[in-house]
Amino acid sequence: xxxxxxxxxxxxxxxxxxxxxxxxxxxxxxxxxxxxxxxxxxxxxxxxxxxxxxxxxxxxxxxxxxxxxxxxxxxxxxxxxxxxxxxxxxxxxxxxxxxxxxxxxxxxxxxxxxxxxxxxxxxxxxxxxxxxxxxxxxxxxxxxxxxxxxxxxxxxxxxxxxxxxxxxxxxxxxxxxxxxxxxxxxxxxxxxxxxxxxxxxxxxxxxxxxxxxxxxxxxxxxxxxxxxxxxxxxxxxxxxxxxxxxxxxxxxxxxxxxxxxxxxxxxxxxxxxxxxxxxxxxxxxxxxxxxxxxxx
Amino acid sequence: xxxxxxxxxxxxxxxxxxxxxxxxxxxxxxxxxxxxxxxxxxxxxxxxxxxxxxxxxxxxxxxxxxxxxxxxxxxxxxxxxxxxxxxxxxxxxxxxxxxxxxxxxxxxxxxxxxxxxxxxxxxxxxxxxxxxxxxxxxxxxxxxxxxxxxxxxxxxxxxxxxxxxxxxxxxxxxxxxxxxxxxxxxxxxxxxxxxxxxxxxxxxxxxxxxxxxxxxxxxxxxxxxxxxxxxxxxxxxxxxxxxxxxxxxxxxxxxxxxxxxxxxxxxxxxxxxxxxxxxxxxxxxxxxxxxxxxxxxxxxxxxxx
Numbered sequence: 001x002x003x004x005x006x007x008x009x010x011x012x013x014x015x016x017x018x019x020x021x022x023x024x025x026x027x028x029x030x031x032x033x034x035x036x037x038x039x040x041x042x043x044x045x046x047x048x049x050x051x052x053x054x055x056x057x058x059x060x061x062x063x064x065x066x067x068x069x070x071x072x073x074x075x076x077x078x079x080x081x082x083x084x085x086x087x088x089x090x091x092x093x094x095x096x097x098x099x100x101x102x103x104x105x106x107x108x109x110x111x112x113x114x115x116x117x118x119x120x121x122x123x124x125x126x127x128x129x130x131x132x133x134x135x136x137x138x139x140x141x142x143x144x145x146x147x148x149x150x151x152x153x154x155x156x157x158x159x160x161x162x163x164x165x166x167x168x169x170x171x172x173x174x175x176x177x178x179x180x181x182x183x184x185x186x187x188x189x190x191x192x193x194x195x196x197x198x199x200x201x202x203x204x205x206x207x208x209x210x211x212x213x214x215x216x217x218x219x220x221x222x223x224x225x226x227x228x229x230x231x232x233x234x235x236x237x238x239x240x241x242x243x244x245x246x247x248x249x250x251x252x253x254x255x256x257x258x259x260x261x262x263x264x265x266x267x268x269x270x271x272x273x274x275x276x277x278x279x280x281x282x283x284x285x286x287x288x289x290x291x292x293x294x295x296x
Numbered sequence: 297x298x299x300x301x302x303x304x305x306x307x308x309x310x311x312x313x314x315x316x317x318x319x320x321x322x323x324x325x326x327x328x329x330x331x332x333x334x335x336x337x338x339x340x341x342x343x344x345x346x347x348x349x350x351x352x353x354x355x356x357x358x359x360x361x362x363x364x365x366x367x368x369x370x371x372x373x374x375x376x377x378x379x380x381x382x383x384x385x386x387x388x389x390x391x392x393x394x395x396x397x398x399x400x401x402x403x404x405x406x407x408x409x410x411x412x413x414x415x416x417x418x419x420x421x422x423x424x425x426x427x428x429x430x431x432x433x434x435x436x437x438x439x440x441x442x443x444x445x446x447x448x449x450x451x452x453x454x455x456x457x458x459x460x461x462x463x464x465x466x467x468x469x470x471x472x473x474x475x476x477x478x479x480x481x482x483x484x485x486x487x488x489x490x491x492x493x494x495x496x497x498x499x500x501x502x503x504x505x506x507x508x509x510x511x512x513x514x515x516x517x518x519x520x521x522x523x524x525x526x527x528x529x530x531x532x533x534x535x536x537x538x539x540x541x542x543x544x545x546x547x548x549x550x551x552x553x554x555x556x557x558x559x560x561x562x563x564x565x566x567x568x569x570x571x572x573x574x575x576x577x578x579x580x581x582x583x584x585x586x587x588x589x590x591x592x593x594x595x596x597x598x599x600x601x
Contacts, residue, residue: 008408015403015414023417025477026424028443029432046446109327116324125321132328135336137586139538141559142579145346145572146339169335172328202318230425232541246427250545253431260435267428274423279416286489 026271033057033264040260057265061088086259088266091248095270097160098235098244099228102167106224107217109168110175115205117176118183119191129180136173140233151238158239166238167228174227175220182216183209219284222277229274245270340583346576358573365577374553374561375578381468382557386536389475393532394525396476397483402513404484405491419485421478430545433474437461437546461547467554471542479535483528490524491517526597530590537586558582 032040039051059065064087117129147166148157156162190212191204199207210217235244243251249266252259278285315322350361369375404415424432436444439459448454460470494517502512518525540559543549549556549564556564559582565575593599 011403011406012408012410015406015411018400018403019414019417022421022477022481025429025432025436026420028436032435041441046441046443109331112324113328116321120321120324122321128325128329132332134587135332137534137583137590138336138340139540139559139562139579139582139586141538141540141562141566142343142576142583143336143339145566145576146342147335149342150335150339165331165335169331172332176328200318205318226423230423230427232425232427232544246425249425249431250427258431258434263431264435267424267431270428271420271424275420278419278423282416282419286485286492 026268029264030268032260033268035261037261057261058269060086061262061266062092062269064089086252086262088245088248088269091243091245092269094160094242095229095244098163098167099225101160101164102171102228103221103224105164106168106171106175107179107221110172110220111179111210111213111217113172113176114179114183115209118180119188119201129176132176133173136170140170144233144237147234148237158241160242162238163235163242163244166234167231170231170234171224171227175224178220178223179213179216182213182220186212215281215284219281222281222285225277226274229270340580343576344580346573347580349573351571351573353569353571365574368574369577369581374556375558375581377553378556378558378561381553381555382537382539384468385472385475385539385557386533388469389472389479389536390529390533392472392476393480393483394529396480397528398487400480400484401487401491405488415488418481421481422485424478426478426541427545429474429478430542433470433477434461434546437470462551464551464554467547467551471546471555474542474546475536475539479532483532486524486528487521490521494520522597523600526593526599530593530599533593534586534590538582
C-alpha cells in the first residue's frame, strides 16, 4: 500500500514524539549528572539548560575523588570515613564480576539443558521444561530467607560466587527457553547425518549445535547480563560488603537527603554497558523474544 | 576390557553406564536442574514448611501449629488491601503496556530511514536497573524541584501542596507509570517480532477486497498474533504481580499502605518485624495465586513455549 506524503510525515512526527517521551527520563538524569548542585535544587522552579556543566559527580563516583562539601562548594577533607562513600568503583567492579560470571554460567548450563530438551525425546521432557520455566514465576521474596540460611551454611553469603549462583538461578529459565527455541530452529537433518557418520551427541553439540546457535547464544547472553546487572532484591539481601551498582546507588539516599548529583552520575554510567550490548544483538533479540510463539 | 555383544556397536575403552553418556538426557539437564533444585525448589519448600509454625513474639520460639498463619492471613485486612493494590497495579499496568506496546510497535514497524534508530532508542528503558529507574522518577516527581511535578503545576493539573507520591489518590498510579515507562519497550520488542513474522499474502488479498487498515488489523493482525500476545501477557503479568523494586525504592508502601503490594507487605514483615513464618505465608500465598492464575491462563489461551 502506498502511503501519502502526509501520512509519512505524521508517522515520523508521532515516532519522534513517542521516542522523546521514552528517552526523556534518561536524558533528564544524564543532564542532572552534569549540573552543579545549585542547579539541581532550585526553589523557584526547574533549571533546564541555564547552568555551567561540571563533571565533578563523575570524578567522585567513577574515579574515587573525595566528595564535594555542599556548603562551601570546594573539595573538603572528609578523610577516610566519608570520602569514599560515594566512590562507585568497587560496586562497578562487583557488578561486572557478578554479571559476567552469571552470564557465562547461565548460558552454559542453559545451553546444555536446551540441547537435551530439544534433541532427546524422553518421557516427561515437556514436564521438565514446564518445571524449569515455572521457576521464573517464583517471587524472590518467597525464597530469600531460606536462601540466606543456605548461603550462610555453604559459605556463599556475601561472596561474588554466591551472587553469581543466585543470578544464575533466576536466569536459567529464560536462558533455557530462548536457547531451546534457537536450537529447535536448527534442522535436525544436520545432526542426524553427523550421528549416522558416527558422531556422539557430545561431538554434535560442540561441532554443530554450538557454532550454529551463535546468534541465539549472543542474544541470550545479553539478556542474562542485563537481568543480572539490574537485579536488586537478591543482591540486597545476600551481600553486605559486596554491593552491586543498583544496591550501592540506594545508599546515596540518606536521612539528610539524596545526593542527586552522585546518584545521577553513577546511574547514568550504569545504563551504558547494557545499552551497548543490547544494540549489538538487537536483531537476534527481537527474533529470540518471540520464543517460538509464532512458529506453528 | 571390551564390553559388548553381537547386537550392540563395539565400543572402545571404558564403558560408562548409558545414563552417564552424552547420549542420555540426564547429564545435559543435570547442571540446570541441580541449581534449580538446591537454590530454588528447596528454599520454596523450606518457606512452605515455615508457614506451619507459630511465632511467639516475646520468646521468639516457634511452635508447630499448621493453621495459625493461614487463618491469620485470611483475617488480615492488610493482606486483602494488598491483594487489591496488587491487582490494580497488575491490570492497569498490563493493559497500558499491552495497548501502548502494540500501538508503538505498529508505528515503528516501518523500513524508512531513521526507524531503525527509533527502534534502538526504544530499548533504552530496558537496560536501566529498576532501582535506578525508581531514583530517576523520584527526582522527577519531587514536589519542590521535580520536572514532572513542575510541568503539572504549570499546566494546572495538580496543586503545589499535593506531591504525587505523597498523595493517597495519585501515589499508586504514579508508581504504575514508572512500570509502564520501563516495560512498554519490552512489549514493543515482542510485538515487533510478531509483526515482522506475519505473512504478507493475506494482507494483499484483503487490500484487493477493499478492506481498510483498521479492518485488516482486527481481522488479520490481531488473530495471527494471538499466541505471541498471550505469551507476552503471561510473562509480564507474572512479573507485575510480584512487583517489588519500584515500590520499595519509591514509596516504601506509603503513603500509609496506599502502594503496598503483596510482596512489599511480605518484605515489611520479613525485615521490620522478623516474623519469618508469617512473612513466608504471605509470600507462599502470592506464589500460589501466581501459579494457579498462570496455569489457568496457559490452559485457556493454549500458550506454548
